[in-house]
Amino acid sequence: MRVTKIVSDLLEFARGKEPQLMKIELNALIAHAYKQLSSSLNTAKVRFLQENEISQLFISADPEQMEQVFINLFSNAIEVMSGKGDLAVRTVTKNNNIIIKISDTGNGIPQEAIDKIFEPFFTTKEKGTGLGLAIVFNIIQKHHGDIQVDSREGIGTAFIITLPAGKEN
Ligand SMILES: Nc1ncnc2c1ncn2[C@@H]1O[C@H](COP(=O)(O)OP(=O)(O)O)[C@@H](O)[C@H]1O
Ligand SMILES: [Mg+2]
Numbered sequence: 727m728r729v730t731k732i733v734s735d736l737l738e739f740a741r742g743k744e745p746q747l748m749k750i751e752l753n754a755l756i757a758h759a760y761k762q763l764s765s766s767l768n769t770a771k772v773r774f775l776q777e778n779e780i781s782q783l784f785i786s787a788d789p790e791q792m793e794q795v796f797i798n799l800f801s802n803a804i805e806v807m808s809g810k811g812d813l814a815v816r817t818v819t820k821n822n823n824i825i826i827k828i829s830d831t832g833n834g835i836p837q838e839a840i841d842k843i844f845e846p847f848f849t850t851k852e853k854g855t856g857l858g859l860a861i862v863f864n865i866i867q868k869h870h871g872d873i874q875v876d877s878r879e880g881i882g883t884a885f886i887i888t889l890p891a892g893k894e895n
Contacts (some may be wrong), residue, residue, distance in 0.1 A: 735857040738794065739773040739846060745788030749892065752783040752792075752824065756815055759796035767801065771810035775824040779818040783812050791865045794826040799885055805851070806832030806883070821892055826887040835880065839851050843875065 752775065760774055760853050796815075803813050813829040835843060842848040844863045849856035866873045870890055877883040 727834040734824060734854050735855040735861070739857045739864070742864055742868075745791050747786045747864070748789060749784055750786050750787050750789050750792065751777045752787075752826070753781065753817060753845060755789060755792055756796055756817070756826075758838075759793045760800060760813075762793070763797055763800050763804070767804055767884075768809050772804055772807065775812060775813045775814040776856070777814065779816075783817055783819070783824060785889055786892050787869055787889070788865075790843060791868075795862050795865050795887070798862050802858060803828065803830035803832060803883070822891050824889045824891045826882055829882055829884040829889070831882045834881055834883055835875070835877040836879060839875050840875065840877065844873075 757776060760769075763769070807813070807830055812829075814827075814829045816827045816829075818827075827866060838846075844859050845856075846860040847856040848859075853857065863873060866887060866889070872888045874886045874888075875883065876886065
């Protein structure tokens with residue numbers, strides 16, 4: 727399983743495919759990504775909270791890549807919380823953008839690591855690949871979006887993704 731994970735992360739990173747854009751509903755995609763992950767990680771003690779300002783949020787995006795973004799961010803959050811804590815996702819619209827905030831109640835990221843977390847192969851885990859966030863970064867960039875991190879040691883971490891809103895909202 728470990729080899730499979732390394733190889734699939736490497737392939738995903740190396741491929742850097744152009745997104746196949748489709749009209750997708752983001753809140754449902756996020757819920758689906760969590761559900762997928764729950765079947766492979768123990769999430770019994772994780773409280774998953776979805777707070778949607780608008781119930782249906784349409785964007786033009788590659789559904790597989792977007793799901794990958796949330797799976798990677800959620801697995802980091804669950805890992806840092808050792809399988810126990812709050813994982814919250816909040817979606818709002820602002821101007822012509824959609825803002826997605828993914829927060830956890832883990833230990834946070836030390837100041838000296840903040841600038842490195844999106845670099846490929848940066849990991850603080852014994853068995854990490856260091857590719858999860860590099861993949862997330864690439865996918866968001868290809869969707870003309872932006873990702874920021876706000877972390878407090880001992881309190882938790884929030885990733886804030888900004889994406890252009892679809893015309894349908
Ligand atoms: N939610 C988070 N809370 C604390 N640290 C995090 C979080 N997400 C990522 N990190 C840090 O960023 C590093 C890189 O993450 P990632 O690219 O997914 O690789 P990996 O999970 O294989 O280590 C992690 O090893 C960890 O140190
Ligand atoms: Mg990871």
